[in-house]
Amino acid sequence: MDLIERANKEAVRRMLAGDPVLVDVIPAEQAIPTLGERMILHAGPPIDWARMCGPMRGAVTGVACFEGWTANLEAAAEQAAAGAFALHPNHHFDAVGPMTGITTRSQPVMVVENRAFGNRAYCTINEGLGKVMRFGGNDEEVLNRLRWLRDDFGPAMGAALREMGGIPLKSLVARGLTMGDEMHQRNVACSGLTLRHLAPALARVTQDRDALARALAFIGGNDQFFLNIAMALGKAIMDPVRGIEGSSVVTAMARNGTDFGIRVSGTGDTWFTAPVEMPEGLYFPGFSAADANPDMGDSTIVETIGLGGFAMGAAPAVAGFVGAGAASEAGNFTRTMAEITLGENPEWTIPALDYFGVPTGIDIRLVVETGLAPTINTGIAHKEPGIGQVGAGVVRAPLACFREALLAFAETLGVL
Amino acid sequence: MSGLVINEVRRGFYLDSVALMRLSRGIAERDGVEEAALMMGTPANKRIMDDAGLLTATGQAAEGGDLVIGIRADSHARAKEVLQEALSELDKPAGHGGAAVQWRPRTTRAALKQAPDSNLALISVPGDFAAAEARKALRRGLHVMMFSDNVSLAAEVALKQEAKTLGRLVMGPDCGTAIINGVPLAFANAVPRGSVGLIGASGTGLQEVSCLIAQGGGGLSHAIGVGGRDLKEEVGGMTTLMALDALDADPGTKHIVLISKPPAAGVAARLLERIGASGKSFTICFIGASDLTLPANARSVDTLKAAAEDALGGVALGVGFDPVMMAARAPAGRGAVWGLFTGGTLCAEAQVIFQAAGQVVASNAPIPGASPLDPGGSGHQLIDLGADEFTRGRPHPMIDPTVRDDALVEALASSRVGVILLDVVVGFGAHADPAGHLAPVLTAHRRADGPVVIASVTGTDADPQGRTAQAAKLEAAGVMVAPTNADAATLALACLGCVPGRDPTNRSA
Numbered sequence: 001m002d003l004i005e006r007a008n009k010e011a012v013r014r015m016l017a018g019d020p021v022l023v024d025v026i027p028a029e030q031a032i033p034t035l036g037e038r039m040i041l042h043a044g045p046p047i048d049w050a051r052m053c054g055p056m057r058g059a060v061t062g063v064a065c066f067e068g069w070t071a072n073l074e075a076a077a078e079q080a081a082a083g084a085f086a087l088h089p090n091h092h093f094d095a096v097g098p099m100t101g102i103t104t105r106s107q108p109v110m111v112v113e114n115r116a117f118g119n120r121a122y123c124t125i126n127e128g129l130g131k132v133m134r135f136g137g138n139d140e141e142v143l144n145r146l147r148w149l150r151d152d153f154g155p156a157m158g159a160a161l162r163e164m165g166g167i168p169l170k171s172l173v174a175r176g177l178t179m180g181d182e183m184h185q186r187n188v189a190c191s192g193l194t195l196r197h198l199a200p201a202l203a204r205v206t207q208d209r210d211a212l213a214r215a216l217a218f219i220g221g222n223d224q225f226f227l228n229i230a231m232a233l234g235k236a237i238m239d240p241v242r243g244i245e246g247s248s249v250v251t252a253m254a255r256n257g258t259d260f261g262i263r264v265s266g267t268g269d270t271w272f273t274a275p276v277e278m279p280e281g282l283y284f285p286g287f288s289a290a291d292a293n294p295d296m297g298d299s300t301i302v303e304t305i306g307l308g309g310f311a312m313g314a315a316p317a318v319a320g321f322v323g324a325g326a327a328s329e330a331g332n333f334t335r336t337m338a339e340i341t342l343g344e345n346p347e348w349t350i351p352a353l354d355y356f357g358v359p360t361g362i363d364i365r366l367v368v369e370t371g372l373a374p375t376i377n378t379g380i381a382h383k384e385p386g387i388g389q390v391g392a393g394v395v396r397a398p399l400a401c402f403r404e405a406l407l408a409f410a411e412t413l414g415v416l
Numbered sequence: 417m418s419g420l421v422i423n424e425v426r427r428g429f430y431l432d433s434v435a436l437m438r439l440s441r442g443i444a445e446r447d448g449v450e451e452a453a454l455m456m457g458t459p460a461n462k463r464i465m466d467d468a469g470l471l472t473a474t475g476q477a478a479e480g481g482d483l484v485i486g487i488r489a490d491s492h493a494r495a496k497e498v499l500q501e502a503l504s505e506l507d508k509p510a511g512h513g514g515a516a517v518q519w520r521p522r523t524t525r526a527a528l529k530q531a532p533d534s535n536l537a538l539i540s541v542p543g544d545f546a547a548a549e550a551r552k553a554l555r556r557g558l559h560v561m562m563f564s565d566n567v568s569l570a571a572e573v574a575l576k577q578e579a580k581t582l583g584r585l586v587m588g589p590d591c592g593t594a595i596i597n598g599v600p601l602a603f604a605n606a607v608p609r610g611s612v613g614l615i616g617a618s619g620t621g622l623q624e625v626s627c628l629i630a631q632g633g634g635g636l637s638h639a640i641g642v643g644g645r646d647l648k649e650e651v652g653g654m655t656t657l658m659a660l661d662a663l664d665a666d667p668g669t670k671h672i673v674l675i676s677k678p679p680a681a682g683v684a685a686r687l688l689e690r691i692g693a694s695g696k697s698f699t700i701c702f703i704g705a706s707d708l709t710l711p712a713n714a715r716s717v718d719t720l721k722a723a724a725e726d727a728l729g730g731v732a733l734g735v736g737f738d739p740v741m742m743a744a745r746a747p748a749g750r751g752a753v754w755g756l757f758t759g760g761t762l763c764a765e766a767q768v769i770f771q772a773a774g775q776v777v778a779s780n781a782p783i784p785g786a787s788p789l790d791p792g793g794s795g796h797q798l799i800d801l802g803a804d805e806f807t808r809g810r811p812h813p814m815i816d817p818t819v820r821d822d823a824l825v826e827a828l829a830s831s832r833v834g835v836i837l838l839d840v841v842v843g844f845g846a847h848a849d850p851a852g853h854l855a856p857v858l859t860a861h862r863r864a865d866g867p868v869v870i871a872s873v874t875g876t877d878a879d880p881q882g883r884t885a886q887a888a889k890l891e892a893a894g895v896m897v898a899p900t901n902a903d904a905a906t907l908a909l910a911c912l913g914c915v916p917g918r919d920p921t922n923r924s925a
Contacts, residue, residue: 332519339526370523371428371481399428 281393610635
């Protein structure tokens with residue numbers, strides 16, 4: 001018992017000590033030298049092509065075309081089925097990706113450095129809403145946007161960040177929370193704050209006025225621009241918490257559209273998985289729950305650090321949007337998540353909850369004991385490849401993987 | 417079990433057992449419903465529902481953290497309708513329309529964060545989980561009241577030992593009543609503060625004595641429940657002894673009353689030794705116990721009424737109540753007394769009165785000297801309807817008075833029954849209107865030459881149901897209402913011409 005308490009104290013200390021700074025944008029193969037040809041990183045725990053859901057298959061085939069590994073989507077699908085691509089989780093390469101989470105060598109990735117611990121985490125640039133690769137989109141429009149991000153926007157943003165010495169993210173998130181963001185479903189404030197920081201440096205490093213205007217408009221027109229930054233930030237904060245002997249703190253939650261997986265500090269890098277659940281939410285006109293793909297993406301790293309569904313109280317608007325109930329009940333989500341966490345973040349506070357700090361450090365023991373599964377705010381992809389986002393909602397992490405993790409954790413301590 | 421049963425399972429939907437019991441009753445009361453229950457899907461509860469003919473494969477698949485709704489109705493359509501109503505009851509928000517919904521903590525840990533000054537946890541979860549929750553509360557420095565039953569004796573002993581080391585009180589398990597610092601917990605009544613401290617292994621015993629003390633103008637410092645098994649040899653009276661220490665040290669407590677079934681001999685000896693070491697005065701009411709060797713500062717009484725009178729310094733209760741005169745107004749009874757009690761200790765007290773009057777009495781919960789129940793027998797039968805055999809799969813009759821209906825109707829129709837003896841227990845936690853429930857049943861089934869019906873009301877006028885109002889409803893339905901449960905038993909005997917202390921064969925009528 002003492003060992004667990006000490007280990008968890010250390011885990012929470014490391015989480016709160018994290019000092020994430022957005023420092024650069026570089027090609028993925030530069031950030032992750034082992035990311036080679038015909039290698040595709042995806043969201044969630046490990047999965048092979050045969051078990052992949054529709055939108056993730058759509059993204060795999062799309063990115064194979066984007067990387068020039070195949071001529072068209074059909075060929076890509078055949079090759080994928082034949083095992084021509086090495087498929088790995090982002091999490092195994094210091095990376096995270098939203099929804100399908102597809103990351104390949106030539107895509108630009110944002111670099112978040114945790115200056116307290118020296119580690120780095122990576123995430124691709126958010127493509128915007130609608131038909132995009134993270135929701136399984138893979139047509140020319142989607143691929144052209146990825147090319148622009150790779151050739152123009154990514155290098156420019158990287159240069160700007162290097163020029164300005166990076167953007168400290170901890171205080172930016174703190175301000176975002178006071179402005180109605182929870183950093184998963186809603187990133188309006190943080191995206192705007194990022195643009196405010198980035199704009200002068202972007203102007204200094206971009207010669208072409210039209211290119212500058214397009215870059216600024218891209219950020220300004222994407223309410224979810226900050227999501228991918230928040231995800232890299234989450235990964236950068238949680239990685240130093242991995243592998244603390246005796247700690248029952250969750251270090252990652254991630255979904256591949258088929259399985260939901262968690263990792264726990266005291267059980268190292270083992271994934272504990274269970275079938276993903278269906279989100280409950282609101283759908284874009286013309287779509288319904290019948291079109292929805294089950295829960296997907298590495299974005300639950302945001303909940304892992306106490307944001308997203310855990311910070312719902314900061315974003316009452318989200319509570320209404322995702323059909324989670326009345327806006328006045330938003331705070332209940334946050335308070336309920338405090339039932340399964342070890343502490344509160346003294347810097348990330350929610351004014352409407354009398355500056356209650358976001359619930360920090362998910363303890364698998366508390367999840368199993370209370371039967372309260374982490375609440376996740378999420379986008380909803382169409383279940384078929386190539387269609388994209390159809391809605392947004394709230395989903396629960398499946399309890400089974402927490403139970404499984406707890407048994408394995410107990411085994412590491414010799415109590416089973 | 418002729419009707420159609422449907423089950424619905426709500427995964428991971430938790431409500432505490434008192435809330436569910438009350439809800440179950442509301443649902444079961446609806447037209448066309450034969451039986452209904454809402455329970456957490458623990459193995460024990462599922463067995464209960466199965467036994468009650470309320471479990472289908474759907475409910476069988478539920479786990480401990482899932483809520484199972486079982487409804488048996490006269491048609492499938494009706495069952496489904498009522499299920500929908502039950503579900504909407506569950507979903508009905510607790511708060512006021514439009515106002516922000518109050519957040520309720522789901523764990524002791526979170527509750528303590530919200531109310532860090534708390535010093536007591538009331539635990540009412542399924543028995544399988546109760547000991548674990550109690551332990552968590554103790555380790556967070558809280559005293560514990562365990563309303564839950566079905567906790568193993570070994571778990572009770574371990575908990576109480578741990579509590580003793582921590583200097584915390586474990587009231588229970590199966591502790592139905594306590595009043596701490598004037599705060600009523602679980603089944604309790606609104607009684608004034610005062611200088612009498614109660615310690616009781618019996619819930620209705622505590623309720624009757626506290627209400628009678630209030631009736632006699634006194635008040636309570638605290639009423640501490642200890643749970644039905646505390647005075648067994650295995651538990652050794654650990655909580656009772658700690659409660660004695662606490663009340664002995666409490667400057668607000670001048671006199672202490674101990675209420676229980678007869679304790680194990682070794683435990684009784686330890687208790688009396690501890691009492692002898694106190695500078696305060698004591699009333700001992702071990703219902704049905706024979707001779708005790710008491711220390712000088714303690715007096716022993718046989719009934720709850722006598723316990724209250726002694727605690728009040730000799731004030732007589734029920735002055736003006738004359739059972740013989742009252743009995744003379746009632747048609748002379750023939751046959752036996754059937755007592756249908758919702759309170760176990762009230763049933764025991766009635767047995768004491770009957771025995772003192774030289775009457776042979778049978779009961780499903782016999783006190784020493786009473787005989788076990790003989791369903792075909794023609795003698796007096798005093799039945800505790802709160803005993804396990806009646807509450808399996810159903811709420812306690814203090815919450816759900818319908819449990820008594822069938823027996824009451826049978827008694828009203830029986831030519832063997834001369835007098836029906838009832839208790840009506842009100843207060844916090846009890847049914848909202850038990851007398852209002854009884855009255856129409858009595859009116860509908862009463863025969864002109866049928867049994868006399870006698871009752872008493874355990875409660876105070878400060879209770880939500882109001883003692884006087886409840887008594888008035890009973891009287892309007894033709895019930896003779898006695899001022900105390902003991903008086904009601906005496907009146908029952910008087911109606912049959914068996915006045916206490918006299919030879920029952922010497923009928924005055």
